[in-house]
Amino acid sequence: MSxxxxxxxxxxxxxxxxxxxxxxxxxPAAALDGPVHRLHLHPGPGGLEFIAAGSFQNxxxxxxxxxxxxxxxxxxxxxxxxxxxxYALASFDxxxxxxxxxxxxxxxxxxxxxxxxxxxDGVGWTSLGSGIxxxxxxxxxxxxxIAFDDGSGPSLFACGWFDTAGGNAAFGxxxxDGVxxxxxxxxxxxxxxxLEVFDDGTxxxxxxxxxxxxxxxxxxxxxxxxxxxxxxxxxxELAGGVNSICVFDDGTxxxxxxxxxxxxxxxxxxxxxxxxxxxxxVWRPVGGGVQGPYGAKVNVLTVYDDGTxxxxxxxxLFFExxxxxxxxxxxxxxxxxxxLGAGVNGRLDTLVVAPGPIGGRALYVGxxxxxxxxxxxxxxxxxx
Numbered sequence: 183m184s185x186x187x188x189x190x191x192x193x194x195x196x197x198x199x200x201x202x203x204x205x206x207x208x209x210p211a212a213a214l215d216g217p218v219h220r221l222h223l224h225p226g227p228g229g230l231e232f233i234a235a236g237s238f239q240n241x242x243x244x245x246x247x248x249x250x251x252x253x254x255x256x257x258x259x260x261x262x263x264x265x266x267x268x269y270a271l272a273s274f275d276x277x278x279x280x281x282x283x284x285x286x287x288x289x290x291x292x293x294x295x296x297x298x299x300x301x302x303d304g305v306g307w308t309s310l311g312s313g314i315x316x317x318x319x320x321x322x323x324x325x326x327x328i329a330f331d332d333g334s335g336p337s338l339f340a341c342g343w344f345d346t347a348g349g350n351a352a353f354g355x356x357x358x359d360g361v362x363x364x365x366x367x368x369x370x371x372x373x374x375x376x377l378e379v380f381d382d383g384t385x386x387x388x389x390x391x392x393x394x395x396x397x398x399x400x401x402x403x404x405x406x407x408x409x410x411x412x413x414x415x416x417x418x419e420l421a422g423g424v425n426s427i428c429v430f431d432d433g434t435x436x437x438x439x440x441x442x443x444x445x446x447x448x449x450x451x452x453x454x455x456x457x458x459x460x461x462x463x464v465w466r467p468v469g470g471g472v473q474g475p476y477g478a479k480v481n482v483l484t485v486y487d488d489g490t491x492x493x494x495x496x497x498x499l500f501f502e503x504x505x506x507x508x509x510x511x512x513x514x515x516x517x518x519x520x521x522l523g524a525g526v527n528g529r530l531d532t533l534v535v536a537p538g539p540i541g542g543r544a545l546y547v548g549x550x551x552x553x554x555x556x557x558x559x560x561x562x563x564x565x566x
Contacts, residue, residue, distance in 0.1 A: 214238040214250065214257065218548030218560045221534035222271035224282045227304065232536055233260075234548060234561065235268035235284060249284060261307050264288035264300075272327035274338040276360030279303075285314075285324025285340055298324045299340055299358075310358055311348040314340060328377040330388050332410035335359060339366070341374035341390060355390060367413050368398035370406065378427040380438050382462060385409070389416065391424035391440060403448060405440060405460075418449030418464040428483035430494045432516030437461060439468065441480030441496055456480045457496060457514075469519050472512060474500035484533040486545045491515070495522075497530030497547060511547065522564055526551040538565045 216238030224231045232252040241250040247263025260282075270285035282302040284291075291300035297313025316322035325342040338358045340347070347356035348363030354370035355377075356363050372394025379386050388408040390397065397406035403419030405427065422444025430439050438460040446454055447465050455471025457480055472480060481498040494514040496503070503512030509525025528551025538544030544565035552559040 213242065213558075214246070214560050215240045216560065217531070217550035219267065219269050219286075219531050220271045221532045221536075221546055221548050221561075222273075222282075223534060223536055224271070224273050225280055226282075230537070231282075232546075233271055233282065235271055235286070236531075236548065236560070237267045238560065248286075248288070260302055261292040263291070264296075265290045267323075269323060269325050269342075270327040270340075272329060272338065274327075274329040275336065276338075277336075278360075283310075283327055283338060285327050285342065287321075287323040298322065298342070298344065299327075311363055313347075314342070314344045314352075314356065314363075315346045316344045317346060325373075325375045325392075326377050328379065328388070330377075330379050330386075332357075332388060332408065334364075334410065337364075339377055339388065341370075341377050341392070343373050345369075345371075354392070354394065367408060367411070370394050370397045370413075372396070373423070375424065375442075376426050378429065378438070380427075380429050380436070382438075389427055389438060391427045391442070393423040404442075404444070417460050418447040420444040420454070420458060420465060421446050421448050423479075425479060425481050425498070426483045428485065428494065430483075430485050431492065432459075432494075432514075439483055439494060440465070441483045441498065443479045456498070456500065457483075468494075469514055469517065470504040472496060472498070472500040472508070472519070473502040473505075481529070481531050481549075482533050484535065484545075486533075486535050487543070488513075488545070489542075495533055495545065497533055497549070499529045510549075510551065524553075526553050526562065528552060538563065 217236045218234050219236040222233045235249045241257035246259040248268045249260050249263050250257035266288040268284050268286035272283050273280050285299045291307035296309040299310050300307045322344050323342050324340050328339050341355045345353050352365040354374040355366045374390050374392040376391045378389045391405050397413035400413045402415040404424045405416040407414050424440045424442040426441045428439050440458045454467050457468040457471040458465040459468050478500045479498045480496045484495050485492050497511045504519030508521035510530045511522050512519050530549040532548040534546050544563050546563050548561050553562045
């Protein structure tokens with residue numbers, strides 16, 4: 183479903199500059215030729231580097247093989263890239279400097295063996311031990327990466343669909359300390375899509391989201407909390423897959439928000455419509471959530487301040503937010519949802535806040551979409 187409104191009509195709805203809309207990103211000749219699954223800002227030696235990863239194979243005239251760094255009006259590849267899709271990017275300092283890490287479905291990086299995860303040191307890609315695998319073969323991948331110290335020292339946590347890391351049992355989630363892979367509290371025997379660090383007042387903890395029923399010895403449902411010693415359930419469990427979790431303060435204090443395919447919880451009758459807020463005890467609906475056809479979902483949540491204050495941004499596959507037309511991306515200000523321009527025509531997978539080319543900060547989006555009427559595909563920018 184698509185819709186269009188004049189900028190004058192959009193201004194009071196968006197509560198931002200009347201010029202807020204999708205802006206040109208790069209010359210068409212320099213564009214990526216396939217879906218973007220992850221955008222990331224990496225603190226490289228020369229400053230912040232804007233990295234895109236996904237299933238694309240070319241960046242303009244250059245072979246990029248699923249990962250590229252933005253440079254001026256185009257992209258440059260990072261080494262010779264990967265042999266399959268990249269879903270996750272993170273920066274992590276293992277004590278020898280901060281490097282870029284990538285995870286996905288690949289088995290080679292720079293033409294060398296690297297099972298599902300690899301490290302970029304600014305010169306080339308290298309594997310992390312024997313990497314991550316799934317016994318018996320079949321579909322396996324790393325879905326997200328995050329740096330966190332759970333009390334065992336700074337580590338890189340990887341999650342996804344796997345049961346082995348570094349040759350040892352590690353279900354759904356594993357920890358890399360810079361030298362060795364470790365299991366995380368018995369692991370999560372299911373699909374783990376996203377990781378987030380959140381302090382609920384008792385100290386920072388690692389939260390995992392996905393489609394699973396157990397975490398370690400705890401019975402959970404799709405969201406679980408790791409405190410460095412044990413896994414625990416998070417509120418009245420969400421009855422459906424959770425694709426993304428994010429910390430946002432709607433004015434009442436920081437809280438954990440979730441987005442996914444769920445429409446209810448196991449303990450509450452409310453209609454949640456793919457977005458929920460954990461109040462410390464139970465999950466609560468968020469402004470009516472987002473709606474769409476069968477298969478509607480939220481793939482990503484992030485926080486961005488467009489100049490009117492921080493707000494929660496949701497992207498995925500839907501055509502309404504809070505009952506208003508909103509094609510696949512919407513903004514929640516703590517009270518109501520609003521659309522963003524005319525939205526995007528297709529699935530949105532990733533959001534990142536980064537410096538804009540005209541100053542200030544901008545919201546960049548990636549996925550499998552185009553932005554009409556200009557036709558930017560897979561990657562676009564929203565800036566007031």
